[in-house]
Amino acid sequence: QSALTQPASVSQSPGQSITISCTGTSSDVGASDYVAWYQHHPGKAPKLLIYEVSYRPSGISNRFSGSKSGNTASLTISGLQAEDEADYYCTSYTDSTTLVLFGGGTKLTVL
Amino acid sequence: QLLLQESGPGLLKPSETLSLTCNVSGASVGSNSYYWGWIRQPPGKGLEWIGSVYYSGTTYYNPSLKSRVTMSSDKSKNQFSLKLSSVTAADTAIYYCARLAAATIKFDSWGQGTLVTVSS
Numbered sequence: 001q002s003a004l005t006q007p008a009s010v011s012q013s014p015g016q017s018i019t020i021s022c023t024g025t026s027s028d029v030g031a032s033d034y035v036a037w038y039q040h041h042p043g044k045a046p047k048l049l050i051y052e053v054s055y056r057p058s059g060i061s062n063r064f065s066g067s068k069s070g071n072t073a074s075l076t077i078s079g080l081q082a083e084d085e086a087d088y089y090c091t092s093y094t095d096s097t098t099l100v101l102f103g104g105g106t107k108l109t110v111l
Numbered sequence: 112q113l114l115l116q117e118s119g120p121g122l123l124k125p126s127e128t129l130s131l132t133c134n135v136s137g138a139s140v141g142s143n144s145y146y147w148g149w150i151r152q153p154p155g156k157g158l159e160w161i162g163s164v165y166y167s168g169t170t171y172y173n174p175s176l177k178s179r180v181t182m183s184s185d186k187s188k189n190q191f192s193l194k195l196s197s198v199t200a201a202d203t204a205i206y207y208c209a210r211l212a213a214a215t216i217k218f219d220s221w222g223q224g225t226l227v228t229v230s231s
Binding site for chain 2: 045102
């Protein structure tokens with residue numbers, strides 16, 4: 001299986017909103033409610049932001065939200081802050097043999 | 112509090128076998144609620160799932176690495192391990208161990224990562 005497709009980079013100004021897409025196929029994102037999003041600051045462990053398409057773990061700001069339409073999942077970050085500048089990755093369940101696919105990652109720059 | 116800590120050699124020569132261990136505290140690798148796995152990040156590249164092992168010993172591997180990967184878990188030591196054979200410079204990366212919730216397929220806890228460099 002190929003990795004899920006994400007834009008390599010996005011940028012936006014502080015206080016604005018940004019949406020990062022994650023495109024798969026009808027065999028993974030399109031068929032699965034198990035899409036997750038992670039934030040990764042260099043040198044740190046990745047952090048779970050969203051699971052099961054749109055659920056936030058305890059402690060994650062409601063500025064982060066997730067959705068899905070067809071084969072594409074999306075992460076929206078509202079009220080952008082400087083600390084949101086990081087790499088973002090999506091994952092999706094794929095099948096009982098391979099288990100999980102990662103997106104290629106998106107670098108978010110807060111201008 | 113759940114803690115995952117990677118350990119293993121940081122420098123390997125080409126053709127050697129990479130061996131890493133992840134020590135788990137605050138949870139049991141014998142739980143049927145989780146898979147235990149490895150993800151890596153080569154310099155300047157994105158995260159790549161290597162594979163995961165279930166409490167039963169069943170393993171799941173990234174097809175692109177499957178021929179070189181072996182994973183296992185040790186309930187008595189509450190740890191799990193990764194072996195990657197015939198390494199090349201392309202295997203240079205930060206290697207993370209992580210817990211994957213079985214019911215929701217989310218990596219909900221990660222180690223801090225360990226850098227493995229392959230160089231002659």
